[in-house]
Amino acid sequence: xxxxxxxxxxxxxxxxxxxxxxxxxxxxxxxxxxxxxxxxxxxxxxxxxxxxxxxxxxxxxxxxxxxxxxxxxxxxxxxxxxxxxxxxxxxxxxxxxxxxxxxxxxxxxxxxxxxxxxxxxxxxxxxxxxxxxxxxxxxxxxxxxxxxxxxxxxxxxxxxxxxxxxxxxxxxxxxxxxxxxxxxxxxxxxxxxxxxxxxxxxxxxxxxxxxxxxxxxxxxxxxxxxxxxxxxxxxxxxxxxxxxxxxxxxxxxxxxxxxxxxxxxxxxxxxxxxxxxxxxxxxxxxxxxxxxxxxxxxxxxxxxxxxx
Ligand SMILES: NC(=O)c1ccc[n+]([C@@H]2O[C@H](COP(=O)([O-])OP(=O)(O)OC[C@H]3O[C@@H](n4cnc5c(N)ncnc54)[C@H](OP(=O)(O)O)[C@@H]3O)[C@@H](O)[C@H]2O)c1
Numbered sequence: 001x002x003x004x005x006x007x008x009x010x011x012x013x014x015x016x017x018x019x020x021x022x023x024x025x026x027x028x029x030x031x032x033x034x035x036x037x038x039x040x041x042x043x044x045x046x047x048x049x050x051x052x053x054x055x056x057x058x059x060x061x062x063x064x065x066x067x068x069x070x071x072x073x074x075x076x077x078x079x080x081x082x083x084x085x086x087x088x089x090x091x092x093x094x095x096x097x098x099x100x101x102x103x104x105x106x107x108x109x110x111x112x113x114x115x116x117x118x119x120x121x122x123x124x125x126x127x128x129x130x131x132x133x134x135x136x137x138x139x140x141x142x143x144x145x146x147x148x149x150x151x152x153x154x155x156x157x158x159x160x161x162x163x164x165x166x167x168x169x170x171x172x173x174x175x176x177x178x179x180x181x182x183x184x185x186x187x188x189x190x191x192x193x194x195x196x197x198x199x200x201x202x203x204x205x206x207x208x209x210x211x212x213x214x215x216x217x218x219x220x221x222x223x224x225x226x227x228x229x230x231x232x233x234x235x236x237x238x239x240x241x242x243x244x245x246x247x248x249x250x251x252x253x254x255x256x257x258x259x260x261x262x263x264x265x266x267x268x269x270x271x272x273x274x275x276x277x278x279x280x281x282x283x284x285x286x287x288x289x290x291x292x293x294x295x296x297x298x299x300x301x302x303x304x305x306x307x308x
Contacts, residue, residue: 001025002032002080003054007148008094011181012053017189023047027054032076035083042083049192051092052080052131055124059098060245062120069123077127081134091135092191097144097176097204099125102249109255110142110200118246128200139191140200141184141259144252145214148181149276154211158218162231172212172236176252177204180272190263197262202254205269212236214269221274225281 001016003009004024016022023045030041032054042050056062056072077093084091098121099114116122128140147155161168187203209217215234222228239248260266 001051001053002030003027003052006053006055006057007146007150007153008181008184009053010150011148011185012051012188015182015185015189020189020192030054032079033071035079038079038083039086042087042089046087047089049090049092050080050084051094051188051192052077053094054080055094055127057120059118059120059248062123063118063245066119066123069119070126073120073123074126074130078130078134081131081138084138085135090192090195091131091138092188093128093131093138093140094188095128095140095142095200096121096124097142097252097254098249099128099142100249100252102174102251104251107253107255108202110202110258117249120246132199137195137198139197141188141191142200142202142254143179143184144204144254145176145178146181146184147178149280154178154214155218155273155276158215159222159227162219162222162228162234165230165232167233167235168215169235169237169241170212170215171239171242172210173238174248174250174252175208175210176249177206177208177254178214178269178273179204180269180276183266183272187259187263187266191259194262197259201259202256203259203263203266204254204256205266205272207268207270208253209269210236214273217270217273218277221277222281225277227277227281227284 001009001012001024004013005026009024013024025041030037032038054076056069062069081091099116100108101115101117114125116125131138131140147153183205184203191197219231219234223231
């Protein structure tokens, strides 16, 4: 698993099936932009399968440093695909809903025309194309709006901001599917056992939401679960109200039918979020009395222009 300390990489590592020998490699252990480093890891481990969860994911910052985004998301993906082909390993590569421009009003299928609006999306699209051109047996799984119980994501950022007693403005005119990394990780592990799955597929949780609806539900459930004792209001705004580093699609719901048919329909994002927040609450309650200071401040540049 490359990018093993990222959101998805961490979930893959903690949910790896006991029947598999799984090795995680972080950027420090294996920088995928360095083909020698990638080849050395393949030589050391001789894997049957490689899951490429490493990526440059700072959507806004990518507009300022496109070379870095393309280095990781296109050249890095090609380095992993090259090494996988030479080693006879199967590659599972993770991509994004931001390859789409948002002009559709119905879910995007894997066959829908990709037309990214921003540098991050362009770099990820080039990554998909180079992976499939290098290894036609590769499986590319596009997903969207990832979050987890870890430190660096939209959920934590919303919880932190709700503690500040001023209204939290969140964009209401971008619609996608909040997807829990641990649910996606289990779907990816199931794909390891399905070598016939190749080409581009989509996988997200069930349901749809705007960022505002996602934030609003976080607020409601966090209050009900006792994670927050009080919370600022969440106010819907349009994305045109705030200057964004990168354009984002107004609609990026992924039609995941092709994998859902094989793996089963996943739970609704409401249920995934509710369960995660319940879990966070029960862990906080067990710490209560010792050191319950609420969520800690985090730095996350992925969603800087979604909320203000
Ligand atoms: N986050 C989302 O909402 C979202 C939505 C759709 C698709 N995706 C896709 O899902 C996958 C996983 O995303 P994520 O949310 O887990 O991202 P993440 O938390 O940013 O994790 C990515 C990991 O890749 C590492 N990395 C970056 N450049 C690297 C390099 N050159 N070599 C090796 N490792 C490198 C990062 O390390 P550093 O922290 O040191 O940079 C980080 O640990 C990515 O392919 C992403 O494009 C994400």
